[in-house]
Amino acid sequence: MNELLTIGEITSAYGINGEIKVLPLTNAPERFYDLSFVYISNNQCITKHCIENIRLLKNSVIIKFKNINNRNDAEKLRGCLIKIDEKDAIALKKDEYFIKDLINMDVYLEDGNFFGKIIEVIQTGANDVYVVKTNDRSILLPAIKQVIKKVNVDENKMIIHLLEGL
Structure with a gap:
């Protein structure tokens, strides 16, 4: 596996159908639209989650994972980090750095x-x-x-x- 880059932090559950609210830790929140899966890290383990739906909401990203279908399961992810493979990172502009x-x-x-x-x-x-x-x-x-x-x-x-x- 390549090195993983953090692109967001899960701040809360959103609604009752298993969606999560994410604080983007990237200069380009729209980059989430290009992802079919992400890794979720909780400091103890890293798990891969397939994305069902994504939408931007003000300064947040709302994500629905295929295997998270209720608020209780989504709430368990609060505080976890969303990571991607370094190979999936967006290209940096001049004078931008990871x-x-x-x-x-x-x-x-x-x-x-x-x-x-x-x-x-x-x-x-x-x-x-x-x-x-x-x-x-x-x-x-x-x-x-x-x-x-x-x-x-x-x-x-x-x-x-x-x-x-x-």
């Missing part, structure tokens, strides 16, 4: 000095925010062109320009 590729990335200042490591990516809507662990604290860096100067996933390296006040 979160998994950014976590633990080494961050350097423009002068070449080591700054820290990315420990978390916060998705805010306007732009992502990278949480960088330095020697003595965590710094929040906005993922904007004025701050992020270069990202090299192959070398696991990011070069940044610290704006005044950061």
